[in-house]
Amino acid sequence: MMVESASETIRSAPSGQNGVGSLSGQADGGSGAGAAGAAGGGAGRDAAAGADSNGEMSPADLLHFQQQQALQVARQFLLQQASGLSSPGNNDSKQSASAVQVPVSVAMMSPQMLTPQQMQQILSPPQLQALLQQQQALMLQQLQEYYKKQQEQLHLQLLTQQQAGKQQPKEALGNKQLAFQQQLLQMQQLQQQHLLNLQRQGLVSLQPSQASGPLQTLPQAAVCPTDLPQLWKGEGAPGQPAEDSVKQEGLDLTGTATTATSFAAPPKVSPPLSHHTLPNGQPTVLTPRRDSSSHEETPGSHPLYGHGECKWPGCETLCEDLGQFIKHLNTEHALDDRSTAQCRVQMQVVQQLEIQLAKESERLQAMMAHLHMRPSEPKPFSQPLNPVSGSSSFSKVTVSAADSFPDGLVHPPTSAAAPVTPLRPPGLGSASLHSGGPARRRSSDKFCSPISSELAQNHEFYKNADVRPPFTYASLIRQAILETPDRQLTLNEIYNWFTRMFAYFRRNTATWKNAVRHNLSLHKCFVRVENVKGAVWTVDEREYQKRRPPKMTGSPTLVKNMISGLSYGALNASYQAALAESSFPLLSSPGMLNPGSASSLLPLSHEDVGAPGEPLPSNGISTPPRLSPPQYSHQVQVKEEPAEAEEDRRPGPPLGPPNPSAAGPAEDRDLEEELPGEELS
DNA sequence: CGAACAGTAAACAATA
């Protein structure tokens, strides 16, 4: 605890380049140390979100970094190849053939057109992904050939030397052989580094053996991890509900099993090398010094070590110093099955982010082409974009119509996409990536979107990617509670839900946990109910609805037009949500909700998708008194049964809820009819 | 510009 909060302050304070914030904080500092600290901390946080100088990179940074890295590796390799290594160009044709494809995309990404910030903020899809994969495939292919040639050369030399060495003194021969073998080893290590590097950049599904083949092997995101982070849970995520992991284990295993064939490539690499991968028995890839190609190495630091704790996914083990950490790293995260699996998970995360980048980048291209470039470009996807979100707002976080009605092109039909590609975070335009600055808008409240449907579509994404979910704490807490059969959770269970559902909440625990508690206490919609074993939190749906009236300001006719005019698939979850919340019964019927999302969201029970979570204004509809699970009402019967007591302890006249008959349906219709104040009915 | 809202930080008390 102490460590966490301490690290928080440490972390935010120095990164507070934001002079304004800290200055103002100090100026107001008369109110007390706490106030000054809060001000400084807040400013620092925001700054840190954009450019976390310490260790962790934001997803956008990561993406950018990896792009640069990919390009650099490519450049280096080409340089190497050009400079001297007698690798003739029997692959020239292939090379140029594929090079034809690349430059277009490269030009697309060229800094002249896109600043990294723009790139980060307007992430877009498949084209970039294709680019990356093209590059990586190309690089890998070239690497393979390069190394193969190198090896052949070495073997050749070795052979000739051996033959020639028959006449030479033995020790000379031994030395030469030794030198050759060392060279060979070096080369193999280098190759492994490169391979790993490529793997890290998302080229996970290309086996080296395949890589020499044509480029049609572009993975096409067929390897979307379903529940890979489950792999992390083994060691991380304290107190994970066992049943959840069990429930998903099967998926998990099968999911990884399908991709495991391709994943299995890295350790095996190419046949001739496989035996030499770990000459000294040390996990070469995990020792920091060998990792220099993938991270900036500042002496005394380690990319996996920050703020006093191990940054290995799901670990968070506290280590006093680097030495201890290295020790921990070598013992706990040695090269074994688990670490390998976790590494693959991380690769998946990266790949997902890259896919995201590709999508958004393509969108950006379309937008820029539409706004600035030659309008004559017959781009099939030049969608009528909202001109308001023009150039000036590229750097700004706006979730505009363009986000909500994404592109007809990039976007695969949701029905087909739902099971496999939960990647697209809602309105990820940029908001979710909090890439450059205090982008902490919560689209949920903007759209009054039911978190459940968005979560349904993207929960895989949030689970894997360290991206801040665009929902308020209140809506997340509510969602967590409503997902449970009995609509109640202890604080700790809420914590666990957060960490389970969102990669983002696997760190900075002190901060968000405090925020969770703060929200629970602050909002009247969260009701604490005493229990024998402690207290549980429930949601007073009525209060919740009260505090956020639907903001969908569109005229009913407009909305209706949207409903009728848009194909079901095009109707973004946000809008479905918003519509549902704007009291449009016709949308609130479960059938109108995205079945794909419903099915894809494991944790949500069916009725959650449309029902209690969402303010289903089931006014006319005779709602079944209670749906399948025990309690449909927010006023839950407490887990351990002594429900009678705690209801009484609620202040004053028992506010409606306890009365069992009216509770359930009442909160359903409250949205429409009873807002004023009949809560004491 | 100000109100409302959300997030963060922190102090503090009660409780396990």
Added chain:
DNA sequence: ATATTGTTTACTGTTC
């Protein structure tokens, strides 16, 4: 005694 839980206050930033 310590950690967790819960409440409250203060502040900042964003949106409307």
